Amino acid sequence: MSRKVSIQSLADQLGLSKYAVSRALSGKTGVSEATRARVLELARALGYRQSTPGSSAVPTGNEDQSEPPFALICMNQLNRGEPHYWQRVLSGMISACNERGWHHAIVSPSLGVADEHTPPERAIAPHLDWERCAGVIVMGAFPHAVLQRLAQTGRPIVLVDHQEPLLNCDTISHDNLEAGITVARYLMSMQCRRIGLITDDGRAASFAQRKIGIELALNHFHADSSRLTTFREWNIPYENGEWIDQLAATIKNMPHDERPDAWIGVNDDIALQWMNKLQEMGFSTPGDCLVIGIDNVHAAATSSPPLTTVNLCKEELGQRAIEALQRRIERPGTPKETVMLSTSLIPRESA
Structure with missing residues (x-):
């Protein structure tokens, strides 16, 4: 059964005020289009619905069909504002999700000692509708304890630009x-x-x-x-x-x-x-x-x-991560893979 998602929980995950999220969901002015897009995307991923009977804050365009799956993207909080590398990798992931009709949700898990007694889904992202989670993409380095908790959810995992030999999952990185x-x-x-x-x-x-x-x-x-x-x-x-x-x-x-x-x-x-x-x-x-x-x-x-x-082909790295996740979903029993994207020299005037 899906967990009820509130405007406050959306605001907490996005780092926005409850007022801004409310206006974004209702289509009112006062928020930028970029902010509105972020709010709507997360709301779709979490399965948010307005409390008013029969209404939907996030139009899907096809209310009779079940909600599409989403990819859970784990991104280090320190990398969220980094425009040169990780944001470009993320844009490739989002594009690949859109091509498949998937949604995406971005979280920055940081698990403490007390989390070991909490179900992994609740410890990582308590507001998610985990039944629709297609799998997990991990961007960059996370502590082994966090990766273990992610594995305990039972969802397929793809590591991006990081390797963890003790974890049975696919890896996508640059060479x-x-x-x-x-x-x-x-x-x-x-x-x-x-x-x-x-x-x-x-x-x-x-x-x-x-x-x-x-x-x-x-x-x-x-x-x-x-x-x-x-x-x-x-x-x-x-x-x-x-x-x-x-x-x-x-x-x-x-x-x-x-x-x-x-x-x-x-x-x-x-x-x-x-x-x-x-x-x-x-x-x-x-x-x-x-x-x-x-x-x-x-x-x-x-x-x-x-x-x-x-x-380094950053957007392509993100695209290939989603491809790897889809392959793992379709072929769950195949050996884990490590995909290396080749690099190329760009000579300019400094050398």
Whole structure:
């Protein structure tokens, strides 16, 4: 039996006021079209109905048929406002859901100790009509305890840009190893002899995979052993902006012949911030040193100079996640799959 969904519960999940949700549902002015679309989409996914008998706050266009299924998308709260990567992956998921006539609901599960005695559906999203949940898409890294609780719902799970070998589920990600190999081999082809990597080891599995790819390229693809390329890594606290000035001070104190002649940002955001700092310090790019990133965010093409990078197909990643979920629903007994989307180099003026 479906759980009754209130306007307040919609407001709580969307982070909106009850007033804004009410006006969005009733079609009144006072809310943006983007907000109205978010409210209506969640209301459909949760099976919301007005309390007035015979009325429906969310027109479906076909009231006689049962509500369509929805994909439950688990998204880390920290990534919800990130426009360059996760929002683009999410847009691909939503598009793929729309193509199939599915709805979607987005939650940010954060389970505490007390949740182990609560049914998993209620602990994760108590207001959902779980009978219509087609499956779960997990975007990025979540603690193993959260993934275990998701598995206890009995719904198929697809992990996006994250791997959990102890969980029997499908995984969709970019070939981050290939991305690391690509940037390193490109810089080697440009005759770079001192390569510096700026990364944050503890932030994401994709960062670690890119670093491994770089090291593989440097160790196994070097054609001229008489001109070895040296490699040095700077591990930074990515979310803390102070790393830029701290690294700049380190570079200023290094002998000229030890400074990297090429820099790799483990993602474009790091590469762009560091390239701007190098220019403030009087280093020209690409005159004094090359800079390359990984991601191909929109800002990479408009920076000065435009950033050489490796393209990751973000919207396609989201599309393929929904495809994997549909396949798992249709073929539940097949072996789990790991799908890697290939990457491609985009040479620009920075390297």
